[in-house]
Amino acid sequence: MVLQALRIALRSLKVNKLRTALTMLGIMIGVAAVIAMVSVGTGAQARVAEQIQSLGSNLIMAMSGSTNQAGVRLGQGSQTTITEDDASAIAREVPAVQVAAPSSRGNAQVVYGNLNWSTGIQGVTADYFEARDWPVDVGRPILQEDVDGATKIALLGQTTAQNLFGDADPIGQIIRIKKVPFTVVGLLSRKGQSAWGQDQDDVILIPLSTAKKKVLGVSQANARSVGSISIKIRPDENMTEAETQIRELLRQRHRLQPAQDDDFWLRNLSEVLQTQEESSKVMTYLLAAIASVSLLVGGIGIMNIMLVSVTERTREIGLRMAVGARARDILTQFLVEAVTLSLIGGVIGIALGVGGSNAINALAEWRTVLAPEAILLAFGFSAAIGIFFGFYPARKASRLDPIEALRYE
Amino acid sequence: MAIIATEDLSKDYHLGPHTVHALRGVSVSIEAGEFVAVMGPSGSGKSTFMNLLGCLDRPSSGRYWLDGQDVARLSRDQLATVRNTKIGFVFQMFNLLARTSALENVELPLLYGGISSRERRERARARLGAVGLADREHHHPSQLSGGQQQRVAIARALVNDPAVILADEPTGNLDTRTSVEILALLQRLNRDGLTIVLVTHESDIATYAGRRLVFRDGRLRSDEHVTPLDAAEALKSLPEEEEAVA
Numbered sequence: 001m002v003l004q005a006l007r008i009a010l011r012s013l014k015v016n017k018l019r020t021a022l023t024m025l026g027i028m029i030g031v032a033a034v035i036a037m038v039s040v041g042t043g044a045q046a047r048v049a050e051q052i053q054s055l056g057s058n059l060i061m062a063m064s065g066s067t068n069q070a071g072v073r074l075g076q077g078s079q080t081t082i083t084e085d086d087a088s089a090i091a092r093e094v095p096a097v098q099v100a101a102p103s104s105r106g107n108a109q110v111v112y113g114n115l116n117w118s119t120g121i122q123g124v125t126a127d128y129f130e131a132r133d134w135p136v137d138v139g140r141p142i143l144q145e146d147v148d149g150a151t152k153i154a155l156l157g158q159t160t161a162q163n164l165f166g167d168a169d170p171i172g173q174i175i176r177i178k179k180v181p182f183t184v185v186g187l188l189s190r191k192g193q194s195a196w197g198q199d200q201d202d203v204i205l206i207p208l209s210t211a212k213k214k215v216l217g218v219s220q221a222n223a224r225s226v227g228s229i230s231i232k233i234r235p236d237e238n239m240t241e242a243e244t245q246i247r248e249l250l251r252q253r254h255r256l257q258p259a260q261d262d263d264f265w266l267r268n269l270s271e272v273l274q275t276q277e278e279s280s281k282v283m284t285y286l287l288a289a290i291a292s293v294s295l296l297v298g299g300i301g302i303m304n305i306m307l308v309s310v311t312e313r314t315r316e317i318g319l320r321m322a323v324g325a326r327a328r329d330i331l332t333q334f335l336v337e338a339v340t341l342s343l344i345g346g347v348i349g350i351a352l353g354v355g356g357s358n359a360i361n362a363l364a365e366w367r368t369v370l371a372p373e374a375i376l377l378a379f380g381f382s383a384a385i386g387i388f389f390g391f392y393p394a395r396k397a398s399r400l401d402p403i404e405a406l407r408y409e
Numbered sequence: 410m411a412i413i414a415t416e417d418l419s420k421d422y423h424l425g426p427h428t429v430h431a432l433r434g435v436s437v438s439i440e441a442g443e444f445v446a447v448m449g450p451s452g453s454g455k456s457t458f459m460n461l462l463g464c465l466d467r468p469s470s471g472r473y474w475l476d477g478q479d480v481a482r483l484s485r486d487q488l489a490t491v492r493n494t495k496i497g498f499v500f501q502m503f504n505l506l507a508r509t510s511a512l513e514n515v516e517l518p519l520l521y522g523g524i525s526s527r528e529r530r531e532r533a534r535a536r537l538g539a540v541g542l543a544d545r546e547h548h549h550p551s552q553l554s555g556g557q558q559q560r561v562a563i564a565r566a567l568v569n570d571p572a573v574i575l576a577d578e579p580t581g582n583l584d585t586r587t588s589v590e591i592l593a594l595l596q597r598l599n600r601d602g603l604t605i606v607l608v609t610h611e612s613d614i615a616t617y618a619g620r621r622l623v624f625r626d627g628r629l630r631s632d633e634h635v636t637p638l639d640a641a642e643a644l645k646s647l648p649e650e651e652e653a654v655a
Contacts, residue, residue, distance in 0.1 A: 004520060015508050319504045322465065323518040323565070324493020326486045402465045406504065 002336065005329075009337035012309070020341065023305045027345030027385065028352060030295030031378045035353025037291040039368040040360060041284025046369045048277040051193070059131070060243055062086070062229040062250065063265040081263045083224040084208070086253060090229065091127075094245045096237035101127035102226040103208060106216040110204060111176040112164040119160050120203045121177060123211025123226075131230040139171050139186025142207050150209040154182040157201040158190045175204075180214045182206060239268060298345070299385035306338050306393035317397050318405025331398040338390020339383055346382030350375055410477070412572050412604050413439040413462060418471035418481075420457050431457040433627040434471065439573075439606065439620075444599045444637065446615035447608045449624035456577075458624065459608050463496055463575045464488045476572040493521050497566025501578035503558045505550040505565075511537060512546040515564045522569060536564040540594060556587035563594065573604040580614055586647050592617045593640035617643075 013020045064082045087102040103124045110117050122128075126144045129135065136155065146153055154175060161170050170184045191200040208226070212218050219225045233242045243266055250264055310317070317330055325333075354375070357368045420432040432454045439445055449455040460466040461473065464480055467488070473481040476495055483491065492498075497518075505514045515533040524532075537546050540560040550558050559579060566574050576595070580588035596617060599605050609615055616638045623631040 322498050324489050324521040326489040403460050
């Protein structure tokens with residue numbers, strides 16, 4: 001019976017091709033918009049997720065806090081409270097910590113031959129590479145001996161290498177940082193952008209000891225102080241718990257009274273990114289909601305056309321009833337017609353949406369991700385729209401009085 | 410046995426505070442194989458009577474047996490089934506589905522009877538042959554003349570082997586010669602045993618029926634058996650249709 005209704009529906013849709021096409025267009029645009037917009041949103045989400053991966057979601061940063069001198073509060077890092085000894089204490093005493101790597105950062109002009117480049121100089125220890133999940137691409141990393149001996153060696157980030165050496169091999173070359181010659185011993189792998197859009201590859205890594213002595217200088221207050229500690233938590237350990245333990249350890253080491261504020265900052269990078277991921281999720285929902293409005297408008301278009309169709313075909317309905325069609329036969333016929341209309345529109349809309357999503361990907365260089373569940377959802381949604389908006393006209397048709405309908409002019 | 414039997418059949422319509430008595434108690438019995446003409450001016454109740462006979466409407470009071478079945482109190486869906494199996498309709502406006510072939514038009518009642526598509530096709534072909542349109546089965550209504558369209562409609566009425574054919578002004582939209590051709594076809598079917606009830610307001614059309622029921626003011630005024638004219642004979646005296654009419 002449904003198969004027959006389908007044949008009847010297809011025939012009556014064929015009769016008025018232009019009208020059918022225009023009605024389908026509404027659903028097509030709606031479905032295509034939903035799919036394209038959701039793929040844009042999902043793409044943004046995927047990018048954030050990748051950033052979390054690249055940063056290492058199990059990383060906690062400990063940084064020097066702000067000072068409070070006679071009520072004047074200076075900014076973050078104005079006080080150099082975090083030390084190398086804090087780093088080793090964290091690694092030693094907090095069991096969840098895999099490695100804690102102290103580092104200090106500054107900016108300097110770097111010269112190679114007749115080229116120069118201003119970049120971030122990061123003084124690090126041998127643990128830094130493990131803490132930041134940052135393997136060396138070519139050459140060797142900074143070793144414990146380099147830190148102990150304060151050797152003048154440097155590893156270049158991809159961006160820095162590109163700017164100083166172009167495509168030439170930097171290994172073994174001598175660069176000058178603040179007029180101090182350093183031998184390039186390695187090239188870091190590409191890290192990409194940080195969560196806040198900073199180019200993480202625009203950097204030079206040198207041993208922490210060398211950095212203090214030759215490049216960044218030593219803090220007057222505390223020779224052991226460092227800018228920050230990168231703390232990597234073992235996989236499967238609870239981040240929040242580890243953070244609390246680190247905070248307690250640092251407060252204890254810094255001899256802070258319970259009433260006193262922390263003189264350091266702990267930042268859990270994955271939290272920052274999770275916030276971003278959350279907001280891009282919200283964006284996806286928002287885009288989908290806006291696109292759904294056009295789907296709704298398409299549904300109303302179907303209802304409109306079905307109502308016109310019922311009126312136009314009143315005599316046909318009367319005849320069908322006269323020769324034995326029951327109310328539910330008429331209901332089925334018009335419902336199947338509406339669903340067919342919306343499903344064909346939906347399928348074409350899916351094709352358009354997938355095409356549109358790929359076009360956005362290629363032309364706007366905005367990464368899009370096609371989620372199969374979004375496609376399934378759009379398909380199901382268009383069928384539901386056919387049923388929902390087709391039901392009223394179909395019921396109207398099925399409730400016609402055969403005598404009146406047969407006489408309808 | 411009576412194919413159609415009514416007893417004190419009445420129908421009232423309520424229009425606001427007014428009640429219109431469209432039919433005021435009609436008792437009539439029609440035997441199998443009869444050819445009955447129902448006549449009367451507009452407002453006489455003949456259309457209401459036909460709607461009740463056709464199970465398109467339910468009486469306000471009275472009883473109605475169709476082919477032995479009491480159908481006066483059936484539900485809408487049950488009436489649809491009765492129409493599907495017991496009654497064949499022929500209308501003044503033909504009421505064929507546009508852009509649908511003659512064959513598929515004839516199949517339509519079988520579609521709602523749950524009959525397999527092969528049997529539908531076979532039966533529809535046979536009925537189209539019986540009305541002389543075997544060579545037009547793939548034509549659409551717009552490609553057929555008025556007389557041919559009405560033949561398709563008659564084939565459609567015949568396809569479910571009904572107990573009775575109800576024809577409502579079947580010649581109202583046809584010229585004289587085509588009208589007589591249609592009547593000749595109905596007479597031929599009647600001679601083969603088909604019961605036919607025909608509504609008309611033209612007395613010369615009614616002369617081809619063997620029994621005349623005349624309605625006035627909702628009541629059956631006269632019920633007389635007559636000797637019908639033979640439409641096939643009448644055709645011979647009518648001039649051949651001019652080809653130029655198209």
